[in-house]
Amino acid sequence: MSAPLEKLLRDARIDLVLSRIEKDESVLKEVIKYIDSNIRSIKFNSIHVLGEVGKKSVNAISKIVSCLEDEDWSVCREAARSLGKIGNIAKEAVSYLSSLLENEEESIRKEAAIALGKIGNPTLESISRLIKALDDESEIVRTEVAIALGEIGSDAYEAIPFLMKSLKDLSWIVRTASAQSISLIGKESTKAIPSLISALEDPDWRVRYRVANALKEIGDASVPGILEVLDHSNKIVRKEAIDALGEMKITDPKIIHAISKLLTDKTEMVRGKTADTLRNIGKAAVPNLLRGLEEANNKMKVIIISALSGIGSDAIDAIPTLISILEFIEEINSDEIEIKKNLLYSKSILPRIKLMFSTLNEYFSARVKSEAARALGSIGKDSENAISALEYALINPKFIIRREAALSLGKLGSSAVVALPSLIEALEDRNPDVRWRASEALGIIGVSTENVISGLSSLVHDKCDYVCEAAITALDDLAEN
Template sequence: MLGGCATLPVKMSWSEGEAFDDFSKLDAQKQAEVLGSLADKLKNGDETTKCKALYVLGKAGSGAETTVPDILNAFQKKKATCKTNAAYALIKIGSAAVSGLIGATANKYPDVRANAAWALGEIGTVSTATVPSLVVLLRDKDPYVRYYAAEALGKIKGPVVPDLMYALGDNNPEVCKSVIRALVAIGSPAVPELLKILKGRGSAAKTNAAFVLVDIQVNDSVPAIAEAFDALDDEGKLAALISLIKAGVNVERYLPVIVKGLERNGFFSMMLEKALERGGTAAVPLFAELAKSRSPKIRSTAVWGLGALAPMEKGTETVLLAALADENAQVRGMAVLVLGYPRGDSQKYIPALLKTMEDKDYLIRKRSADALAKIGAPAIPAIFQLVRDESRTSHFSAIGKDAWLPPGQKVSKVELVSKMGAPAVPLLIEGLKDKDQAVRDLSSRALAAIGSSAKAAVPVLVEIVKSGNHRDKVNAAEALKEIGPGAVQAVPVLVGLLLNNEPNVKETAIEALGKIGLAARMAVPELKESLNGRPWVRINSALALWRISRSTEGMSVLFSGLQSGDLWIRDLSLQKLGEIGPLAAEGTVPYIRKLLSENNQQLKRAALQVLRKMGDGGKAAVPELIGVLKTNNLDTDVRDIATEILGSFGPAATDAVPVLAEALNSKFANYQEPAGTTLAAIGLPAVPALIEALKSGNSGTRASAAKALGKIGPAAKEAMPALISLLKSKDSRYFQQPLRDVLNTIDPAVKPTDGVGNN
């Protein structure tokens, strides 16, 4: 609202304030005493006291009816700072306040007239004088008054359509929006007048009338709209079409107008497209015709409508198959997208989707893979055949044909098949036996990606480890590794591989045994022997020993690796200790602290990735993390990880509050949100810094600080006055509702209308 309360107490500190919640339970004598005291405060108190009194009277509701004259007196004074609180009290009192509010609509002060209009709308009582008084305010010279008058008329829904039509031509866009909302609320009774405007020439209100027709529920007015259609201009016809479609009318005869509208840019074409998409099966013939358009945009709209909204209707298959081969990428992409939704006829599209898997457009390839993944196991035979064909005709790997693409552009068939999960496992087991190496590669790697759910494949994988060629053997061991404890049957054959000197075989077997864990105890002697091997074997054997037997000997090898003169060995040892996690913190965190103090950004990043796995054992690194935030102004990745880790420590990271507050006040938006999140995690010790941040001149800082206080919750009650002050200021106009939500989270007793408004 336009006026604001000078102060909003979080808790009343005087007797009337303590009584307001149970006012209705007081006896008549006590009620009279409380109301008399409050009336006296309205007459003789300072502005703060008056605001408190008005707040309490609002809570008393209709029981405060006898104080209406005193409230109106406070409400209509020029210098009163509690107009919104007074209006709030009158709203809660209800119909007994209507007569006085009608009188206030003629007050000489604009903010009084605006608050009076708002209050009348909230009360919603229709009296013989309410509507005429509000209609007069539609022509007020102050835009705020006109805004709230229109809003009130929309809530009261009296016989005001002609007057609101006049207001559609208001030169203030915010007033026009309020008028539009009012007419939409009134509904079908407004349609005849809207059509008159739409048939007129040069009316400044024509566009706004069309907006209303788009949003209004017009089921009762379909004949009137259809009759007036030919007399409307292009904009009016589009608005009318949208209304007719939403009303479920068959608009096939308007096809030329629809095509013309869809070819336009702007609000009406977007709304028309959305209306068509909601047309359901009744719109199928229309979509089928639109699919023949020369415009890619219209063909794309038709594909979406047919595929997503009427997937099983006759004629849909022909349109979708044609769209998958369309010359335009937008149309192909839309067809692939709708095929990703659940449908009963998906399998017939498998060959076409396999072709679009090779599309030159990455997004289409990605969507095709997603659609095939949702079709699931029935698509696997066709994928195998595609892999066979590719392996015979391409010098690229059949399952990595897109290796030449940038990393983010690859669409892996392994990833595609693995997304199908456990239902794909039986077919992948058969694929392990295929004569084509590429199919076997795909099957074993997909099983590895499926992981523990591929346990049924273990017997076949074991046989491959025993007798397969080198490539199959490595792939099978890799799959057993990812299946993990479910691959216990493979332990003897994996132990045997520890004596194998073929490249990658022994290494993969060591990792697999470690992943299987305690059930691989028979491998301990051979793994201890491997501690004397080359660095990669030694370090991975140490991790495997720890996983299988919690061997301190294995962890000691990893700790000693941190002291190596070889940077590669130090880095690998650190990564393996990270896999052990908090139990390795005592020996790992000191080394991490040392790395964080160095200038090598790559080492810092690696150290932080391990530190986030150390749990509470990493709290000793808080000083170094603070140092990272002070010195890494350009490397946002390092900053973000350090900030996140500090948040995981909660109040133990209190020493970081100053540097986090500095980041929160930064001009860089990507610093503000992470800093606010971490300050929220630190909790109560961060509240003073967050309160200070609410005063910042940077809107992002204010928003992040408020959000953080909301996450802290009731413990941030100290921030209520600052939050309320911000809510009432112009600085909050773009995030009013989030601020109200924060206030409610901290103290649910504070309601959105409790004297809080915009100055």
């Protein structure tokens, strides 16, 4: 035998009450009646249940509103919370909830702010009280008030100047909520651009993230202001400004040129973010990235080439440059080798440091070429010159270049069929990574010749497991084709 509804409410068996309502909505009328109960737990849980039901509780709104004046603060708070869950149909509660923003109990002020944001339907009084509550002594109340103003949207445009002030709040949570709400309000949010740009210097990354998002939401109107801080003395501001521009659909060559100047910024993270932003811009930024390659050190070249690769087929104009990088041969004479030996065996620490940097430079030089090979796999599908350059790179002395060349030929698929003989030779490479990628490439290209089958079969028992697996997979793919 099922328990009486009154007992379930008294015992806070909310799940069972909700289950009954789901099966029989007439139970909802009984729950509404229990709001008048003199037993605190029954009254409290009735209000709670009605909030969980949401808009179905439309007939209970007036009774719940009356509970906002209950002497028990917890009942008052629960009424505010439930009205927020019921949503915009509870507009008659707006005036009462607004007055609760000055209640002595912090949790009531908090729930009143949340409810006002969810209900919407603002009045001049409710907006005025929310603006005043931005100065509440409680951090959590100020945060929820800022969020509520954003949820109300354009009708809260009068709050923009006060939210701008809140961008300097001592709490990063409040600053973050304020930045987000400025962008959500939209109307007249352009007035907040100077304050938002100043907030790019905020010490908390979460605030900067929301500020950058707000500037992105505002759009074109924020671009002139952002451009002005691209040469800011603070590297964080420069980085965040570039990041904000990266999410916009920039097509103006002058703006792209201004952004590309930061490819030579003195700070690595700014240079990297600039390359990433130019990648997001796409085809229009390719000439700027190519110019950036000319002045970049090897480490930065890797980043720029990666950005070109990310642009994909729209970066077709970069193919000649990438080929020249891949085919460039650095001459090392016997005198240079002798110098390095002397550095290595020197008793002084300084010559050894010089050797270390020389070795690092050689490493990054190989990285540049391998990145160029990888990029050609993303860009050079219809380029015979790109395929020839990758085929030639299969005999490069550096294994990482040979590996990336094999990988890229595989990416190019059937258009790289002319490279089959070179890939078959690469199956005998001394480095397992090269044999692995060459096997994969042959499987992807999908041309089954006697030499291809023979070469892949010879790797089925390779000493490296992943090479064996790649060869077997390639043979299976060729058999299916």
